[in-house]
Amino acid sequence: MAIAEIAACISLVKGLNDAIATAKEAKNNAGAFANIIGKFAKANDAVLDAESKNISRMSIQDSMQIQVAKRQLSTFQQQLKDIMLMQGLSADYNEIMNRVEESRLAHEKAMHVLKLKKKQRKKDLHLLLQILGYALLTVSVFVIIAWVFSGT
Numbered sequence: 001m002a003i004a005e006i007a008a009c010i011s012l013v014k015g016l017n018d019a020i021a022t023a024k025e026a027k028n029n030a031g032a033f034a035n036i037i038g039k040f041a042k043a044n045d046a047v048l049d050a051e052s053k054n055i056s057r058m059s060i061q062d063s064m065q066i067q068v069a070k071r072q073l074s075t076f077q078q079q080l081k082d083i084m085l086m087q088g089l090s091a092d093y094n095e096i097m098n099r100v101e102e103s104r105l106a107h108e109k110a111m112h113v114l115k116l117k118k119k120q121r122k123k124d125l126h127l128l129l130q131i132l133g134y135a136l137l138t139v140s141v142f143v144i145i146a147w148v149f150s151g152t
Helices: 002-026 028-055 060-086 090-150
Strands: none
Touching: 002 028, 002 060, 028 060, 028 090, 060 090
8 A cells, every 4th residue: 555655646746847838938827837836835745745644654665665756845945946036926925835834744743653552562562572571480480489399
């Protein structure tokens, strides 16, 4: 399932290249920019969601694909910024990117929380296994002592 989500993210990011070509031809067409930004936001959200849902199950290849998709989104963002600034839409660009940045920060915070929870679960499991080991050792000692004294 992780592979399908990651493949969908990659296809969304690749679709942004067509959107860049459209943006260069748009010339102050707000509808075209809204469509492009919508595609950008959808691709960005898909990449972040795929990463957060599959953080512990990703192979190295999947992780690399997610990283490449993030890099492509960053490149797309720079191209979009250049186009919108040339079109005189800097205020719109700044507002949009503030929203995207808020989303990214929320994602990073959620990822940090997930990593902390995973670390805590590992720690708790280790502690539980340690307690079970000590309990088994204690029971074994009592059984051996009982066996030794019952044989006399």
